[in-house]
Amino acid sequence: MSTPFPFTAVVGQDDLRLALLLNAVSPAVGGVLVRGEKGTAKSTAVRALSALMPRVDVVAGCRFSCAPATPDPACPDGPHEAGAGVSRPARMVELPVGASEDRLVGALDIERALAEGVKAFEPGLLADAHRGILYVDEVNLLHDHLVDLLLDAAAMGASYVEREGVSVRHAARFLLVGTMNPEEGELRPQLLDRFGLTVEVAASREPDRRVEVVRRRLAYDDDPDGFATRWAGEESDVRARIVAARELLPSVRLGDGALLQIAATCAAFEVDGMRADIVMARTATALAAWAGRTDVLAEDVRQAALLALPHRRRRNPFDAPGLDEDRLDETLEEFAADDDTGGPDGSDGSGDEEPDPDGPGGGGRPPQDGPDDGSHDGSHGGDNEGGSDGSESSGQVPPQGGSPEDDGQAPSPGAGEQSPVRAAEPFRTKMLSVPGLGEGAAGRRSRARTEHGRTTGARRPRGGLTKLHLAATVQAAAPHQRVRGRSGPGLVVRRDDLRQATREGREGNLVLFVVDASGSMAARQRMSAVKGAVLSLLLDAYQRRDKVGLVTFRGSAAEVALPPTSSVDAAAVRLESLPTGGRTPLAAGLLRAHDVLRVERLRDPARRALVVLVTDGRATGGAEPVALAGRAARLFAADGVASVVVDCESGLVRLGLAGQLAGELGGSAVTLDELRADSIAGLVRDVQGNGRISGPGNSRRAA
Known part of the structure; x- marks a missing residue:
């Protein structure tokens, strides 16, 4: 495996780095969704985070990463006895956009199950990601059936596999990190709400900073190991700070005043449900621990709102994520309390104290904004090409009498042109x-042959078997059992007997x-x-x-x-x-x-x-x-x-x-x-x- 680009060498992107570090301090925050144009270090920063995560202790030989102190009693590889385990780095598991359901949740070894009568279960990516990071690049392009599985696992902290008469359950608690380019489509609201925090990233427009991005990327490409070595000291410092913040986290006090500000902020921005309040509380606590404090200040609540609320205030799919910071400040000031949301003098934490360079959004590291996947061309990826922006229209709206065309008169080109009008309510x-x-991509409109949906028949598999039609397979193998010399309880099944289920869903x-x-x-x-x-x-x-x-x-x-x-x-x-x-x-x-x-x-x-x-x-x-x-x-x-x-x-x-x-x-x-x-x-x-x-x-x- 190649040496990853160091996290501390990423140029700029303070909000992105802070959101990732807060989740490393407190995984209960619930993950990060990174939105932004291409070439803005989204993937680079996420992949670099895994090197900073503290090591985890696991039961030796357990494929489901059980903790040796508190092993999962329902672990498929169990039962395990509590005791010493082995230490390994936290995993970062990548979920490809085109992954199959079996690859995500695991699969049953069909041939062994039929031939030997054993339940041989092969764990999937959810098991691999347990107690680690599950990273989905281009998460907005993920198929709906995989989104549904992710939602279930994120909500319950466990993955349930029920298929072909086999029932398997294992723990699946992970830090969910997704990156996306909004130009390629938005996320379903259900999945959007599952991300604890969201950040918007964009390439810097400052020439000096862009020069530094290119300089560091070229140095890394020429000698990845040497470049990583030069940043090893900064990486070690951040790793130690994460460990210290984790140890301090249980001692952080979230007072009634801070809770009131959190609740008032969520109510003021009309976010749905109570998840936003909980995420803001956990984020503010993590911010205090990251800054080395045991009290949550007003500045922590404000920063938590900027990270946890923008993607939750969208009232319809076409609303752009964002937060009115003036309204946020007014709400925090209105519900400010003197007892525990401010500094020692009852202020809001922004008085005469010296600002902490290592506080929220800081870290005492070089300004960062690194490249993504080795390229940084500074392109916007916006919608500036094609179409009309309305700048060419200059006339006034005609009177109720209508346009010349309504009177049967052919106007000259451009005659009667109007300024854009607003759309009526949808x-x-x-x-x-x-x-x-x-047979198109999975969706919800027209009937189609898909891998997911109701079973309509069976056929011989073309390539690898993905969905077994059990009855058809048994029916194909049954007539040959005597010739094949069956003597045990299991069927003698050969490759030619396997039948693929054909299913109908929506595209x-x-x-x-x-x-x-x-x-x-x-x-x-x-x-x-x-x-x-x-x-x-x-x-x-x-x-x-x-x-x-x-x-x-x-x-x-x-x-x-x-x-x-x-x-x-x-x-x-x-x-x-x-x-x-x-x-x-x-x-x-x-x-x-x-x-x-x-x-x-x-x-x-x-x-x-x-x-x-x-x-x-x-x-x-x-x-x-x-x-x-x-x-x-x-x-x-x-x-x-x-x-x-x-x-x-x-x-x-x-x-x-x-x-x-x-x-x-x-x-x-x-x-x-x-x-x-x-x-x-x-x-x-x-x-x-x-x-x-x-x-x-x-x-x-x-x-």
Whole structure:
């Protein structure tokens, strides 16, 4: 194994280092979620932490890391007698994003179980991580079934394996550390809340600090062992400080005044549940121990709030994590107590005392901000490319009379352009799904053959066996027992007898939004309702773990406002800044969407697409715009792409153009009202057969 980059050599990233060290002092804090752009030392700092963790005593030969003083009575390798054990470094176990369920929780040796009649259990990563660190890089991309297993283990401190007639339970208490790039999608709220602390990291914009990052990384790459040796003294000091803080931790006093500030802060920021209060209390206590104090000060409570609350105050998936520090200071000042939240003179700890350079966020070490995975190009990874930021729109909102297109007059390009309007309140939408049975990435939208779900049959395994169909395996082996000379209680099973269970679950899809932003959509400020509907569909896509893309068309052309991505947040941001106005190049929008799907099929052929066209069906600009739009729509039908048209036409007189367009697409039309889950007008919204949606929306399609 190569020598890891020293923790104390990471440049900058004070909050990241502090959060990791607090968890090393008090694992009960509950782990760290590190959010930030690529190349900001996220993985480097986490991997370096394992070298600073105190050693652990384990029972010799126990695969489940039982403590020799208090061995687990239910340990599968037990029973163990209390006594002396062996000392080893704390482990840092990495959970790959594409890991299987068996790799995470453990697996039964099927062949030995059937042939020898023994329960041979092979522990998984949860057992390896017990009393250590479980690290998940790109945790936001982790499959839902693995997230569910992690949630269960984190909540109960144990892993339960129930399968193929075998029941195994073992302790699984670990420090959960995850890193993620928010551009690639957000975490499920349940998993987000399981992380005790969260930190946001970004590359420094100071040239001197960036120079130091590059200098240290190059020195490490040239001679990892020599570089680590030069930092051995600092590493030893931090390791000793962690041990001292752990020993001091039981003596730290969390007074009533500090508890009142913690409770008031959580209430003021309206966080859900009581986990935030508990995490803040444990974090403030760890901060005091790390600073070498036995009393929790107001500054500890404030720092604990900055680390424990930002990811818990999100009211919906599109809210950016963060905390209003002015409001935090006002709350702490309002509920300040003189007895135990301040210094000896009753102050809040920030009076005339000399600041502790080794206190929270300090550590007396060089400023740090190191590289991640050997590269540090300073790129932002933001959403600055493509799409419109609204800066080009300059006109005013037209009067209620509507746009020139509503009067049948063709405006000149750019005429009637409006500033972006805010989206209406989102709502719960009907379920839209792709027809047939797919084989895409796990999700919650359309039916698919998956490794998880209900068992629908059995087949011979292709490659390694992952899910045994026990009845089919026994049935295949039973006729050959006499020929194979069976004499004992177990079946004589050969490789050819094994059968893989086939299962059906749900997959995530690519939901491509094609949004008409022309003048006809802007009439009577309809765009606010349209944006609200698209935002509602984006929320639905977030919950169902879809990829999303956004194509918009107006004026004389169409553009890809957001290429297909797992970051639904990015799509919501682009939607909010979408300006409107001009002609309706419907054909251009459809052709651009068709091209996006063509490229995406090459990148991810297993992921099926659902096109959501948001329009009133009008087409203007160029020669024969309606006929051209019809020919473009038929391309989707020819490719078998599932589609739905959200009909935004309003008024007493309706032309039904959206319904005709849905017929050309091979899909169905649904009004904004029928899109709501509580709408009486549309009780059924399942895509059937060739991608059509059954329900009242079909009645508007032209024959």
